[in-house]
């Protein structure tokens with residue numbers, strides 16, 4: 019959108035400003051609302067439409083694709099465009115998408131009752147972060163507006179979801195808050211005067227930022243703003259910056275809800291410390307594909323894999339949990355207990371799922387009730403949701419056939435404290451449910467002003483009025499028969515129309531038989547319409563009763579709504595409990611359906627070598643669902659160890675590393691993990707750095723970005739961190755990249771003591787295992803059968819060959835002379851570096867007995883290869899291992915290390931010098947197999963041509 023466009027469409031349109039003195043009262047009212055909402059495009063209610071005028075109208079017409087018309091009055095002609103109020107959502111969405119904030123200038127008094135100009139006021143400013151309309155919100159998602167403020171060197175962050183009333187407050191240094199912002203992922207950010215600028219920019223991270231009234235961030239103003247929400251606010255926050263951010267975000271939220279005072283449904287202002295949760299910043303969320311899949315076109319994420327929730331409440335809760343996994347071991351175990359119980363009790367799990375599938379979004383409903391926006395259908399939905407609570411409690415207590423009672427009759431279920439507490443928190447809110455049941459009609463209309471919303475029997479006066487109305491209508495219905503009888507006119511009929519009300523119609527042929535008390539009301543072509551004094555009287559009684567009943571219903575409804583609103587906090591607490599139950603049931607369902615195991619949790623206080631990661635048969639929760647034969651792998655990583663992982667492209671390095679990190683994230687979320695067995699420490703942070711080219715899908719493929727992420731890791735990682743480094747240094751020249759990768763690995767090991775997985779194509783890094791106590795090598799390899807290359811996807815101990823690229827090229831069918839020459843070149847390169855030890859070839863890959871392949875029982879840290887035996891010695895009968903052994907043996911005889919006997923060496927030596935020079939210049943470490951293959955193919959064709 020052009021900035022100029024934004025300026026003329028928001029606030030007071032210039033065309034209106036120019037005519038301001040002469041405007042009619044109505045346009046003058048429009049101008050006032052525009053002037054008071056300088057940052058928004060004002061939509062002005064005129065009857066059934068929201069209208070905009072002049073430049074604002076042009077924008078509305080263009081963005082919403084509606085016709086631009088004109089309003090002409092005695093003061094001039096004004097361009098005008100309108101959208102129907104009944105179906106405003108898609109148009110409002112277009113305006114929001116185009117970057118506008120929209121202020122709704124509604125008629126706030128009944129047009130029929132108004133004497134003169136109808137009063138209008140802005141009842142809501144719709145912004146990306148403060149939308150409350152269901153039509154504009156995705157179901158089951160959170161939608162936050164956040165504010166950041168800085169004070170005394172501390173950055174405060176507050177975020178509120180105006181549709182549910184949830185409010186979060188925290189603080190930290192700029193980096194910590196930037197990380198938190200990534201987790202909160204607000205739709206909109208408002209910044210105070212001293213707020214820090216974040217890198218990367220907010221626009222890149224996907225939210226809109228704008229500066230907001232500096233006064234709202236002032237300490238005193240913020241304190242006053244917060245007082246209705248929580249007593250003594252200045253004592254409730256850890257930092258001044260938190261108070262300022264919280265005050266400002268609520269000021270903004272109130273402003274967008276029509277500036278009508280405190281938002282009574284914001285009852286849960288939760289202060290938290292980022293350190294109380296597993297920290298996952300944007301890079302980690304992205305590369306672990308928790309909520310977004312970076313693969314083009316793919317949509318599978320960890321969240322998708324875990325989401326078996328049955329209602330919007332549970333979905334939001336699961337998302338919150340996954341964005342902020344726990345770090346408290348007892349809290350994590352408690353969730354595992356509950357998931358375990360639900361996983362064991364299939365009847366209870368299914369019962370819970372069935373009941374929750376009928377639950378409405380209680381959080382959004384109650385906030386609408388409390389804002390006075392809920393209609394009768396909303397209250398019915400609320401009532402229906404409350405009705406499932408007794409059923410859920412019974413289900414948890416094992417009522418559907420699984421219940422057994424012990425000696426004194428105490429129910430055996432739930433077995434775990436966690437589910438027991440949850441069941442106790444399921445507040446039946448009987449009073450509210452009975453009130454809604456008794457008061458609100460079963461199938462009410464959407465409008466609440468036109469009757470039909472209050473149930474018969476709820477209010478005697480209303481019932482009397484409705485009875486009067488009914489009797490009157492019945493009398494009219496009977497009138498036709500009685501009048502026919504009285505007059506003897508068989509064709510006499512009784513009817514009703516909007517203009518004349520009830521009438522008796524008699525054809526002209528019978529005009530002479532019309533009784534004296536008939537008064538003529540309307541003459542038609544072949545008939546006359548009459549009324550009688552009694553009919554008139556009855557009509558007035560009917561209309562009067564109906565109008566009074568409608569008005570009374572409205573009043574009764576508003577009163578019921580307010581009574582429900584007075585229980586907002588209890589309903590929100592119930593919503594929380596339902597949400598948690600749904601999220602737990604979802605985790606249990608996934609655990610059962612996908613064969614996850616409960617992880618054993620090691621306390622962070624344990625510092626012995628055992629307190630590391632020990633996973634048996636671990637799988638990647640997303641890849642295993644798409645890969646027909648996923649190969650499980652073990653992971654044994656003592657705390658503070660660095661695993662250097664080598665292997666060809668596409669062999670499974672990234673998938674393996676992510677599986678390990680995802681197991682940690684899942685476990686700390688409260689989920690079981692995809693493995694045969696898992697024992698895990700509690701981490702406080704997970705860092706990831708993936709290779710530059712892997713980030714292209716995210717549009718962030720600069721070496722600079724790679725280095726700044728690495729910087730963050732090397733600054734912040736510690737003994738309780740899990741670090742994933744995938745091909746660090748690949749974004750620059752080989753020598754520099756290799757140096758950076760090695761230095762980073764050394765620093766992680768020596769200085770930081772972090773547990774790290776380090777995938778690399780820089781084979782030299784495997785030497786670190788000789789030099790560092792807690793560095794060890796793992797690798798992936800491939801096998802071939804009848805010339806077909808197969809990646810085993812199985813991790814094995816030791817380092818892989820630096821010549822794997824060439825091996826893969828050979829296995830892929832590149833002709834012998836070229837492959838052998840390439841192998842020579844690699845060996846020469848090794849000579850030059852003085853590193854062409856036999857250990858570099860696959861044949862010398864080490865293994866430790868009972869190595870880390872699936873099903874292994876060994877939990878020893880894996881040694882570096884130099885003193886290890888080969889895989890041929892591991893003594894297993896695993897056929898895959900056997901084929902691996904064959905492959906390795908074959909490679910050994912073909913590639914043989916320094917001075918190896920190359921059958922086709924002569925042919926390669928005969929190659930023209932320019933081809934050799936070109937071959938030499940290939941940067942194998944930075945090439946993909948396809949690139950290598952193409953280059954080799956090219957060289958080969960030219961060699962053939964030369965021959």
Ligand SMILES: Nc1ncnc2c1ncn2[C@@H]1O[C@H](COP(=O)(O)OP(=O)(O)OP(=O)(O)O)[C@@H](O)[C@H]1O
Nearest residue numbers: 645647648649666667668669670671672673674811
């Ligand atoms: N354990 C496994 N079982 C079955 N298939 C797997 C396994 N691990 C990975 N794969 C498959 O292999 C493909 C490549 O895996 P991955 O991206 O992890 O390889 P990589 O070694 O990291 O490759 P590169 O070095 O090119 O980044 C995956 O897309 C997946 O389909």
